[in-house]
Amino acid sequence: MPSDIHSHTNNAGFFEIRMESIGGLGANLAGKMLAEAGVLKLGFNGSNFSSYGSEKKGSPVKTFVRFAAAETEIRSSSPIEEPHVVAVFHESLLRTQNCIVGLESHGVLIVNTAKSPDDIRVLTGLKSGVVLCVDALQIALEEKSRVNTAMLGALCRIIDFLDPEAVKTVISETLGRKYPTLAAANLRTFDRGFREGSISLYPAETNGDVYEPFVHPIPDLGYDSQALGGAIINPGNSITRDLSASRQGFLPAFSQEACIHCAACDEVCPDMCFVWNAKQDSRGRTFQYLQGIDYQYCKGCLRCIQACPTDALTTIRETDTYATDHRVRHQ
Ligand code: SF4
Ligand code: SF4
Structure with missing residues (x-):
């Protein structure tokens, strides 16, 4: 991974991170804190936003963070489709959605899991890149905190132009303001997320390609394929619902x-x-x-x-x- 942001940005000059999570795990707050550290403490340009449906504990959430060098303006607010890093906050998401779609062949996949990188590679079908597995849930349980700060630690371990001390300062300021008693536990969680976990590198045969291009999902029914009269021909039911x-x-x-x-x-x-x-x-x-x-x-x-x-x-x-x-x- 680069020590200088310039050496690993995409054609637009951006370094892009996508967090795949579910409501309640704190990915939204993690994205905010990471972007704040990059922009306010480290002098990058940056942007961050999240995408989710119903604001409900347990529903899927995507959080996006873009960084660029200070001289590069970020004019895009579109979802990140071809990230350099994907951070999966909940292992079960790997079974229910294609979390690695768009990840470049040298990209990094970080997963909150007790499994090994080899197991995660098999589970996701990842061909190449870096896999970092960190048992963020276990760390959070032991430290009485949340998985999001352990995942931030893992992100800082892998993205070496991000100074971990800057991110820790933002964690202290953010949590210290709202939940002073939790700040110390979350700083310990961050440190363990940074230190612990196992990394494997799977060399790519090509150089910098996206090995599985992002495909925009096309809804089954659109304005030209909807049944006449707006009839719902496949009504909602609970048989296929998987929570x-x-x-x-x-x-x-x-x-x-x-x-x-x-x-x-x-x-x-x-x-x-x-x-x-x-x-x-x-x-x-x-x-x-x-x-x-x-x-x-x-x-x-x-x-x-x-x-x-x-x-x-x-x-x-x-x-x-x-x-x-x-x-x-x-x-
Ligand atoms: S069985 Fe029902 S009440 Fe119990 S944990 Fe599952 S959803 Fe909640
Ligand atoms: S039905 Fe059985 S499992 Fe459910 S609350 Fe009563 S004792 Fe517990």
């Missing part, structure tokens, strides 16, 4: 043995994840029996755990296959 990418690393584990089938969990679950079946008790009376959780619809809010009067529901850190291995499907 797994909304989980922030945790989900409820269910123990059949400890369950008393009181349905307190079902009453608080916003997504009707609990799967019930009729069963007969020893006296032949029919009752509703909790079979388990349909994890496809679980966004990991963990309300059910607070509601459960027994130890039938417990919080666990999500591992790769837990949800698919333990999913009980709605009939």
